[in-house]
Amino acid sequence: MSKLLAVGTVAFDAIETPFGKTDKILGGSGTFVGLAASQFGVKTGVVSVVGGDFPQSYLDMMEEKGIDTTGIEIVKDGKTFFWSGKYHNDMNSRDTLVTELNVLETFTPVVPEEFKDAPVVMLGNLHPLTQASVLDQMNERPKLVVLDTMNFWMDIALNDLHEVLKRIDVITINDEEARQLSGEYSLVNAAKKIHEMGPKYVVIKKGEHGALLFNEENMFFAPALPLAEVFDPTGAGDTFAGGFCGYIARTEDYSFENMKNAIIYGSNLASFCVEKFGTERMEELSKEEVQTRLHAFKQLTQFDIELV
Amino acid sequence: MSKLLAVGTVAFDAIETPFGKTDKILGGSGTFVGLAASQFGVKTGVVSVVGGDFPQSYLDMMEEKGIDTTGIEIVKDGKTFFWSGKYHNDMNSRDTLVTELNVLETFTPVVPEEFKDAPVVMLGNLHPLTQASVLDQMNERPKLVVLDTMNFWMDIALNDLHEVLKRIDVITINDEEARQLSGEYSLVNAAKKIHEMGPKYVVIKKGEHGALLFNEENMFFAPALPLAEVFDPTGAGDTFAGGFCGYIARTEDYSFENMKNAIIYGSNLASFCVEKFGTERMEELSKEEVQTRLHAFKQLTQFDIELV
Numbered sequence: 175m176s177k178l179l180a181v182g183t184v185a186f187d188a189i190e191t192p193f194g195k196t197d198k199i200l201g202g203s204g205t206f207v208g209l210a211a212s213q214f215g216v217k218t219g220v221v222s223v224v225g226g227d228f229p230q231s232y233l234d235m236m237e238e239k240g241i242d243t244t245g246i247e248i249v250k251d252g253k254t255f256f257w258s259g260k261y262h263n264d265m266n267s268r269d270t271l272v273t274e275l276n277v278l279e280t281f282t283p284v285v286p287e288e289f290k291d292a293p294v295v296m297l298g299n300l301h302p303l304t305q306a307s308v309l310d311q312m313n314e315r316p317k318l319v320v321l322d323t324m325n326f327w328m329d330i331a332l333n334d335l336h337e338v339l340k341r342i343d344v345i346t347i348n349d350e351e352a353r354q355l356s357g358e359y360s361l362v363n364a365a366k367k368i369h370e371m372g373p374k375y376v377v378i379k380k381g382e383h384g385a386l387l388f389n390e391e392n393m394f395f396a397p398a399l400p401l402a403e404v405f406d407p408t409g410a411g412d413t414f415a416g417g418f419c420g421y422i423a424r425t426e427d428y429s430f431e432n433m434k435n436a437i438i439y440g441s442n443l444a445s446f447c448v449e450k451f452g453t454e455r456m457e458e459l460s461k462e463e464v465q466t467r468l469h470a471f472k473q474l475t476q477f478d479i480e481l482v
Numbered sequence: 483m484s485k486l487l488a489v490g491t492v493a494f495d496a497i498e499t500p501f502g503k504t505d506k507i508l509g510g511s512g513t514f515v516g517l518a519a520s521q522f523g524v525k526t527g528v529v530s531v532v533g534g535d536f537p538q539s540y541l542d543m544m545e546e547k548g549i550d551t552t553g554i555e556i557v558k559d560g561k562t563f564f565w566s567g568k569y570h571n572d573m574n575s576r577d578t579l580v581t582e583l584n585v586l587e588t589f590t591p592v593v594p595e596e597f598k599d600a601p602v603v604m605l606g607n608l609h610p611l612t613q614a615s616v617l618d619q620m621n622e623r624p625k626l627v628v629l630d631t632m633n634f635w636m637d638i639a640l641n642d643l644h645e646v647l648k649r650i651d652v653i654t655i656n657d658e659e660a661r662q663l664s665g666e667y668s669l670v671n672a673a674k675k676i677h678e679m680g681p682k683y684v685v686i687k688k689g690e691h692g693a694l695l696f697n698e699e700n701m702f703f704a705p706a707l708p709l710a711e712v713f714d715p716t717g718a719g720d721t722f723a724g725g726f727c728g729y730i731a732r733t734e735d736y737s738f739e740n741m742k743n744a745i746i747y748g749s750n751l752a753s754f755c756v757e758k759f760g761t762e763r764m765e766e767l768s769k770e771e772v773q774t775r776l777h778a779f780k781q782l783t784q785f786d787i788e789l790v
Contacts, residue, residue, distance in 0.1 A: 264667065359572065362710040383691040386708060395705045395782050400694060402670040434785045468787060474703050475783050477742045479776060482522055482732050 182298025188258040206409035210416025214424040221245035252277035302334035417443035490606025496566040514717035518724025522732040529553035560585035610642035725751035
């Protein structure tokens with residue numbers, strides 16, 4: 175069975191949307207990546223940290239889904255990372271209400287022995303030095319390293335970010351962040367500049383407007399499935415990345431052609447994630463539902479043009 | 483040869499973008515629709531009005547492209563409709579600097595005898611009563627009526643707009659206007675509401691984010707081709723609509739499946755339109771360029787997914 179190593183947060187989220195609000199529920203980039211990857215039957219190890227307040231039942235759920243949680247450190251006298259946010263009516267923008275780093279503040283990821291040979295590594299949105307330290311622990315250079323980052327790290331740790339970018343294959347980043355990182359407004363030009371920083375593959379996430387995959391002169395686009403209702407966008411980007419990595423790990427094919435399928439799978443899974451609060455939809459998601467929606471993605475995008 | 487009747491403006495535009503500015507150049511929805519449709523070798527008649535200040539050379543150019551200009555009334559002692567706008571740095575928003583309606587103020591479209599049996603009719607963005615008067619002049623109900631409109635008419639002539647919507651097949655509208663017309667934020671729900679107003683087909687234009695085609699439970703998405711530089715977005719929406727109508731008129735196939743191709747063709751032509759100021763790029767566009775870019779659209783969107 176192929177292996178996927180994912181480093182990211184395992185957290186509590188409290189979310190408010192126009193449809194309702196939650197108390198503290200399960201969240202975190204590592205959690206969403208793991209749940210998405212679990213769809214592909216790959217051995218996924220999540221490296222993260224939680225506090226003594228983190229329910230064993232959440233860890234049990236993850237293990238049941240086939241996620242290896244031995245890399246999730248439990249700091250008994252610490253508190254789990256907590257984020258709270260409120261989405262605006264358009265669901266595209268949100269205000270962060272609370273960020274309590276807690277145990278994340280001193281997090282030093284330790285890669286379990288069993289995952290030091292994972293061919294696919296997903297470096298979730300953390301400090302670039304933390305991301306680099308995961309790569310340092312691998313037995314050999316993984317076949318594919320995927321990195322997610324955000325504007326916050328560009329603001330406070332740009333040099334460290336540039337260093338780790340030289341060591342990765344795929345960057346996933348949203349459109350505004352791609353513009354900030356590259357200084358280019360056009361996403362085509364932004365991708366070119368980011369290629370020069372290291373990553374051979376650049377995935378630009380545009381939320382409800384889909385995602386673009388760039389590889390030198392090649393370009394591919396996966397739309398987001400238009401939905402009647404977006405209930406809670408939290409975790410959609412991480413689910414997208416987890417679907418991408420899970421599909422690549424399962425197929426062990428690192429070509430551009432196969433990455434097209436991977437971002438379609440990522441978009442597909444993300445379209446489920448937003449249908450309920452937090453991880454709820456991803457926990458109950460069946461293979462049949464995924465296949466049915468994959469068919470919808472084909473209907474949405476495939477054409478057989480008549481030249482005239 | 484199949485016929486297309488297009489009613490719309492033939493105008494002077496003065497445009498300012500971050501790349502430069504123009505004096506009064508050729509513009510107008512009817513012009514862009516006609517130029518796009520001319521790619522398909524259909525007999526396209528444009529119904530519009532210009533003033534005595536409108537150069538004969540522009541009319542000659544249109545005739546050379548195969549556009550029938552007998553429906554363009556020339557008001558000798560009047561002035562041609564003039565619009566001037568300035569695009570912001572992101573090219574997605576613009577300020578209107580000048581709107582001089584001039585001869586458009588009293589425009590009553592007269593459909594030439596030769597086009598009263600056109601199977602495809604494109605009602606460009608004009609007052610809904612003006613659009614309806616074109617339909618009144620047709621010998622019989624055309625096979626396909628496409629209507630473009632904007633928020634302005636929703637604000638000042640909503641009842642008239644609702645009346646004409648009952649008489650058409652396809653509405654093309656941008657995302658914000660679809661939301662305004664339907665009162666629904668989700669574009670899926672907006673399309674449903676608009677279906678109920680009459681149009682069996684709803685095309686929602688999202689500018690650089692592509693276009694969605696809805697028909698009851700069916701949905702198709704055409705991306706906009708990501709470009710390194712968007713030079714001048716003026717006319718892109720009309721070029722999209724002209725490509726859509728031209729393709730349908732040429733193929734005489736009014737099915738949803740064929741409309742998929744039509745919106746891909748529309749997106750394709752629009753991607754050229756924005757590369758130069760005004761109509762310049764569309765005037766010089768070759769069939770070979772169109773075919774090459776059609777291949778790029780396929781590369782951008784087509785995948786052959788492995789189920790796992």
